[in-house]
């Protein structure tokens with residue numbers, strides 16, 4: 001559990017990036033921080049591993065104030081993945097993944113064996129281990145970044161727009177992968193994005209920020225979509241533009257399924273027709289608000 005108690009950050013130039021932020025991140029959940037540029041998401045994330053020191057308030061991990069922990073040890077105990085994978089260009093993939101374990105005294109043979117296993121965990125062919133980062137695609141590099149963050153077997157994984165720089169298809173693959181990994185490995189994941197679709201897709205809990213690290217709303221994706229707390233949230237999630245309002249198409253789908261379309265008539269996904277939401281509805285007879293564009297998974 002990560003607890004923020006009235007945490008503030010004022011930078012030396014006077015910018016108040018975060019103003020008395022209080023929030024609790026439960027263990028073993030994937031929590032997404034989402035908001036437009038400059039609202040303080042990255043600053044909050046980096047205060048968790050003390051890459052940035054708060055100027056006010058307290059952050060506790062499992063009840064312990066992190067200000068009392070050794071900053072370097074704390075940082076090495078928390079996984080961190082950022083937009084540019086940050087891999088060391090002149091080190092092979094296996095060396096990149098094993099960097100922190102080697103620094104913390106894990107014998108080389110074990111660190112390398114673990115690294116190969118981790119490449120497999122994140123869906124990479126261990127045969128890539130002897131390549132250099134530049135010999136991998138952007139998506140593969142991000143997977144290596146995730147493997148490297150997992151190499152210390154952290155309880156907490158911080159992810160700062162990790163998929164921002166990869167193309168949409170690879171991004172979708174990586175999103176699926178991170179959901180799988182979080183469930184499988186049982187980590188607490190704090191994920192930063194400015195993309196509301198990504199937030200709703202990944203988050204068990206989503207926190208929508210306004211400037212200054214102010215929480216505009218927090219809750220499950222369903223709660224936020226069903227009841228936006230303010231005009232700001234409604235606009236941010238696109239609800240007021242009817243962006244997510246889906247209707248049942250009159251184009252027949254396969255047996256037991258209904259084709260959903262958005263307000264422009266574009267296909268948005270399939271819904272099983274025995275879903276209680278749709279009981280008694282016929283084509284175009286009512287519209288439903290869908291959680292994300294992922295209705296195809298329904």
Ligand SMILES: Nc1ncnc2c1ncn2[C@@H]1O[C@H](COP(=O)(O)OP(=O)(O)OP(=O)(O)O)[C@@H](O)[C@H]1O
Nearest residue numbers: 011013015017036037038039040041042043044194
């Ligand atoms: N080192 C710094 N010195 C001064 N101001 C800073 C510094 N780092 C960040 N800021 C400011 O603090 C505010 C919050 O920045 P932060 O990077 O946390 O926002 P963000 O929500 O992560 O934005 P983005 O999505 O663009 O990364 C911004 O106004 C930013 O300009």
